[in-house]
Amino acid sequence: MSRYNARTVEPKWQKAWDDAQTFLATRDESREKYYVLEMFPYPSGRIHIGHVRNYTMGDVIARYKSSCGFSVLHPMGWDAFGMPAENAAMAIGGHPKEWTYSNIAAMRDQMKPLGLSIDWTREFATCDPEYYGQQQALFLDFMQKGLVYRKNATVNWDPVDMTVLANEQVIDGKGWRSDALVERRELTQWFFKISDWSEELLAALDGLDNWPDKVKLMQANWIGKSRGLQFGFERTDGGDAIEVYTTRPDTLMGASFVGISPDHPLAKELEAANPEAAAFIAECRKGGTTAEALETGEKLGFDTGIKVKHPLNPDWELPVWVANFILMDYGTGAIFACPAHDQRDLDFCRKYDLPVIDTFFDLDDAKPVETEAFVPLKTEKVKWVNHFAGLDVATGEEAVNATIDFVETAGWGKGVTQYRLRDWGLSRQRYWGCPIPVVHCDDCGVVPEKKENLPIELPDDVTFDIPGNPLDRHPTWRDTPCPSCGKAAKRETDTMDTFVDSSWYFARFTSPHASTPTNMADAEYWMNVDQYIGGIEHAILHLLYSRFFARAMVNTGHLPQGAEEPFDALFTQGMVTHEIYETADNNGRPVYHLPEDVRELVLGNKRIVMLKEGEQVLMHGDKDVGIIERLRKENLLVKVTPSAKMSKSKKNVVDPVDIIDQYGADTARWFVLSDSPPERDVEWTASGAEAAWKFLGRVWRLAAELGDGDDTDLDLERATAQAIREVTLGIETFGFNKSVAKLYEFANAVSKSKAGAGAKRKAVKVLAQLMSPMTPHLSEEIWSHLGGEGLIANAPWPVADEALLVQDTITMPIQINGKRRGEIDVSAEASKEEVEKLALAHDAVIKALEGREPKKLIVVPGRIINVVI
RNA sequence: GCCCGAGUGGUGGAAUGGUAGACACGACAGAUUCAAAAUCUGUUGCCGAGAGGCGUGUCGGUUCGAGUCCGACCUCGGGUACCA
Numbered sequence: 039m040s041r042y043n044a045r046t047v048e049p050k051w052q053k054a055w056d057d058a059q060t061f062l063a064t065r066d067e068s069r070e071k072y073y074v075l076e077m078f079p080y081p082s083g084r085i086h087i088g089h090v091r092n093y094t095m096g097d098v099i100a101r102y103k104s105s106c107g108f109s110v111l112h113p114m115g116w117d118a119f120g121m122p123a124e125n126a127a128m129a130i131g132g133h134p135k136e137w138t139y140s141n142i143a144a145m146r147d148q149m150k151p152l153g154l155s156i157d158w159t160r161e162f163a164t165c166d167p168e169y170y171g172q173q174q175a176l177f178l179d180f181m182q183k184g185l186v187y188r189k190n191a192t193v194n195w196d197p198v199d200m201t202v203l204a205n206e207q208v209i210d211g212k213g214w215r216s217d218a219l220v221e222r223r224e225l226t227q228w229f230f231k232i233s234d235w236s237e238e239l240l241a242a243l244d245g246l247d248n249w250p251d252k253v254k255l256m257q258a259n260w261i262g263k264s265r266g267l268q269f270g271f272e273r274t275d276g277g278d279a280i281e282v283y284t285t286r287p288d289t290l291m292g293a294s295f296v297g298i299s300p301d302h303p304l305a306k307e308l309e310a311a312n313p314e315a316a317a318f319i320a321e322c323r324k325g326g327t328t329a330e331a332l333e334t335g336e337k338l339g340f341d342t343g344i345k346v347k348h349p350l351n352p353d354w355e356l357p358v359w360v361a362n363f364i365l366m367d368y369g370t371g372a373i374f375a376c377p378a379h380d381q382r383d384l385d386f387c388r389k390y391d392l393p394v395i396d397t398f399f400d401l402d403d404a405k406p407v408e409t410e411a412f413v414p415l416k417t418e419k420v421k422w423v424n425h426f427a428g429l430d431v432a433t434g435e436e437a438v439n440a441t442i443d444f445v446e447t448a449g450w451g452k453g454v455t456q457y458r459l460r461d462w463g464l465s466r467q468r469y470w471g472c473p474i475p476v477v478h479c480d481d482c483g484v485v486p487e488k489k490e491n492l493p494i495e496l497p498d499d500v501t502f503d504i505p506g507n508p509l510d511r512h513p514t515w516r517d518t519p520c521p522s523c524g525k526a527a528k529r530e531t532d533t534m535d536t537f538v539d540s541s542w543y544f545a546r547f548t549s550p551h552a553s554t555p556t557n558m559a560d561a562e563y564w565m566n567v568d569q570y571i572g573g574i575e576h577a578i579l580h581l582l583y584s585r586f587f588a589r590a591m592v593n594t595g596h597l598p599q600g601a602e603e604p605f606d607a608l609f610t611q612g613m614v615t616h617e618i619y620e621t622a623d624n625n626g627r628p629v630y631h632l633p634e635d636v637r638e639l640v641l642g643n644k645r646i647v648m649l650k651e652g653e654q655v656l657m658h659g660d661k662d663v664g665i666i667e668r669l670r671k672e673n674l675l676v677k678v679t680p681s682a683k684m685s686k687s688k689k690n691v692v693d694p695v696d697i698i699d700q701y702g703a704d705t706a707r708w709f710v711l712s713d714s715p716p717e718r719d720v721e722w723t724a725s726g727a728e729a730a731w732k733f734l735g736r737v738w739r740l741a742a743e744l745g746d747g748d749d750t751d752l753d754l755e756r757a758t759a760q761a762i763r764e765v766t767l768g769i770e771t772f773g774f775n776k777s778v779a780k781l782y783e784f785a786n787a788v789s790k791s792k793a794g795a796g797a798k799r800k801a802v803k804v805l806a807q808l809m810s811p812m813t814p815h816l817s818e819e820i821w822s823h824l825g826g827e828g829l830i831a832n833a834p835w836p837v838a839d840e841a842l843l844v845q846d847t848i849t850m851p852i853q854i855n856g857k858r859r860g861e862i863d864v865s866a867e868a869s870k871e872e873v874e875k876l877a878l879a880h881d882a883v884i885k886a887l888e889g890r891e892p893k894k895l896i897v898v899p900g901r902i903i904n905v906v907i
Numbered sequence: 908g909c910c911c912g913a914g915u916g917g918u919g920g921a922a923u924g925g926u927a928g929a930c931a932c933g934a935c936a937g938a939u940u941c942a943a944a945a946u947c948u949g950u951u952g953c954c955g956a957g958a959g960g961c962g963u964g965u966c967g968g969u970u971c972g973a974g975u976c977c978g979a980c981c982u983c984g985g986g987u988a989c990c991a
Contacts, residue, residue, distance in 0.1 A: 080990090080991050082991095121991090194989075205990080206989075207990090256985095259909090259911080260987085262910095330908075333908040333909065460988070462988080536991070574984095576986095576991085579988065579991095580991085582988095612913095713918095715920075719983095720919080733931090736946090775931095779921075780930080853926080853972070855972085903925095
């Protein structure tokens with residue numbers, strides 16, 4: 039009896055699947071299709087345990103659906119453009135292209151041994167000219183439909199490196215390399231008109247029945263539909279009125295000042311004319327562009343000296359301030375502040391000594407606002423003070439509507455629906471991305487490139503020794519004749535946001551080598567993605583952009599009608615987290631280390647984590663308290679920060695290759711599916727892999743030691759039927775951990791059963807089948823050992839015998855006052871009255887009643903009995 | 908700051924508003940062994956000798972009955988438009 043040897047068994051079955059082209063996706067009109075897709079990975083160079091978890095889940099679905107008779111599409115590719123490749127080129131030399139393709143090769147080599155049921159003939163990388171050339175064709179078609187335009191937008195500008203920084207590269211408002219204070223600077227950028235679809239993208243969320251509610255809620259909040267009032271404040275100096283947008287027009291009587299964004303046209307006028315204003319606005323431009331930086335930073339204001347008239351009382355003048363927390367992108371870039379009912383406005387007014395005026399109170403507590411703004415829910419009734427539209431007691435919602443009606447009738451403002459969603463800025467001043475296929479001509483202006491000239495390929499002869507975009511300083515790449523007039527002209531040097539690459543790859547997989555972005559017949563057959571699987575971190579941007587792209591592609595004839603929502607069902611799996619190990623460089627900035635590069639020792643009750651090299655600093659068997667000091671001096675002492683999402687930049691990643699080498703792919707697969715519910719984050723620890731391995735060994739022995747026979751066993755048949763039902767249910771509801779638990783139970787039941795070999799044989803064959811989506815190699819081996827026909831991968835999914843699932847007696851717990859005090863066995867057909875009678879005859883009930891009548895007797899059929907005394 | 912989640916034994920976790928802790932890890936005890944590994948069997952939420960009591964982040968509420976529903980809070984995680 040040989041031991042199960044994954045090292046020889048796994049490659050054997052992988053070769054068998056390859057030879058039989060088991061996972062080749064074919065457009066078979068006679069069969070129903072099933073498209074399962076996991077979010078494709080960024081080729082960082084190594085797969086991590088999170089990838090294994092993600093792709094194993096998709097593989098379980100793909101293999102299960104295939105067993106159920108579907109024609110399955112399960113592709114894989116690489117989200118290959120992006121900053122890390124350029125960073126690597128800067129840090130270690132070399133070229134982003136070589137770095138990326140060698141990473142892809144390495145990761146493919148690490149993934150293949152997992153035995154995933156992927157159709158590798160469809161593989162592509164977004165940095166393949168064949169792919170990004172088609173993306174450029176899409177861009178041109180979008181452009182022709184008016185879905186692309188240019189406007190100014192702010193970027194993070196590093197004044198020392200003279201380059202644009204990504205938000206991630208701005209640390210505490212400073213450039214990551216130069217350490218210089220970052221400035222907000224305006225650049226002309228390319229945009230997709232996603233805002234044309236704001237209402238549509240919001241409304242269509244309702245139809246996404248198989249998406250998690252939390253994702254739909256996040257997207258709805260992100261789109262941020264609001265109804266408010268827009269009107270102008272007349273200036274006392276006769277200048278242009280200041281248009282404001284407010285979602286709380288009902289608080290107009292509590293207005294304290296009018297605030298404008300530092301990027302507001304009026305602010306720019308003042309900047310040119312008034313040195314004090316210019317100094318303040320320069321101050322506002324310091325720091326990064328993120329909403330988080332703006333919201334959490336200190337709120338600063340500047341009194342322009344300009345006054346406006348209150349629209350309801352021409353004698354009431356309000357000052358105009360420039361305030362750094364007002365966004366030019368939202369509404370009109372100007373607001374009025376009502377400090378009594380907005381905490382941020384209140385803090386600002388207290389700081390600059392501006393008035394605070396209450397406009398409404400709690401129904402039974404008319405307490406003036408001091409340091410805490412009164413901000414009840416908009417659905418809560420409040421008591422108004424002198425409301426101009428004649429309100430007394432009303433909710434905020436009613437008040438807003440009444441106010442808009444009042445103002446519209448009076449004619450000095452109008453109700454406006456706004457969306458928070460902004461157009462998608464896709465320009466990046468970087469090399470390693472898809473070139474934007476347009477040409478700048480002195481005579482013709484901005485001209486789209488001709489489709490026959492696509493792909494516009496990136497030049498290979500570039501260097502990364504100095505900061506900035508290598509395309510800008512390339513000697514010849516920019517030079518090209520104008521596609522319109524033929525005169526010498528210059529190429530656009532901006533490349534596309536990598537979110538563009540990932541916004542249509544799912545469509546490209548349906549026909550990955552077509553000479554147009556998609557092939558309609560293939561797209562018609564394979565779209566939509568039936569099950570999309572990926573991280574919750576993509577809940578907003580990637581998924582929203584993809585929804586927009588699908589609409590734009592339907593609009594431009596690249597996808598069929600009905601593909602507007604490209605993902606029928608979405609599952610967001612949790613992240614695999616790990617502690618972060620950190621030391622500091624000479625400038626005190628953090629340096630991160632891989633888990634495999636640190637060592638841990640326990641000194642008394644203290645856990646010390648150090649770099650691997652630290653072992654040399656220590657003496658053999660060192661228990662000295664001076665260790666910490668010595669390690670600190672050598673900068674080998676590691677600071678441990680709590681678990682976070684595994685990310686290459688923080689280096690808190692675990693290499694699954696070790697587990698695969700040691701135990702095999704099936705163990706790794708079984709391990710990542712066990713225990714943790716797929717949607718929840720899981721803290722990675724090394725223990726557990728061994729347990730998975732032991733279990734698989736047990737299942738193998740169970741099969742290998744079986745004799746022959748034609749006996750049957752009713753208990754085993756019952757257990758089999760139950761296992762089929764539960765495991766199937768687990769797979770269909772993404773409860774893989776529950777399927778795994780059920781399989782443990784089933785395997786234990788078989789191994790403990792006293793039934794004959796024939797009965798056990800039947801049970802083990804089903805066990806192998808039920809395990810096959812999770813541990814495909816072991817299952818094939820058992821299947822072939824037990825004389826199963828063909829590949830288990832091609833065997834139809836087992837069906838439970840319903841008759842065996844019916845129970846004739848039920849155990850019902852008896853509660854007394856909600857606490858469990860006993861149980862009774864009743865027939866499944868027992869009437870409520872019979873159950874009541876049996877319950878009242880139970881010892882514990884008689885004892886508790888002491889001869890009295892129960893106050894209440896609750897019988898939930900088949901469930902529980904509660905006696906209330 | 909704002910939006911969205913999560914919190915249950917020593918650990919990962921299970922539980923259509925209906926027996927809290929399924930299943931597994933670990934630990935402990937035993938069998939086997941010259942011994943160990945492997946394997947197998949059993950015990951294992953906490954307090955208590957026991958009867959019993961207490962237990963799902965904290966506080967409050969709804970209910971015959973709350974891990975589950977509602978309100979407030981605490982902690983951790985994700986997103987926050989140039990990380991992917």
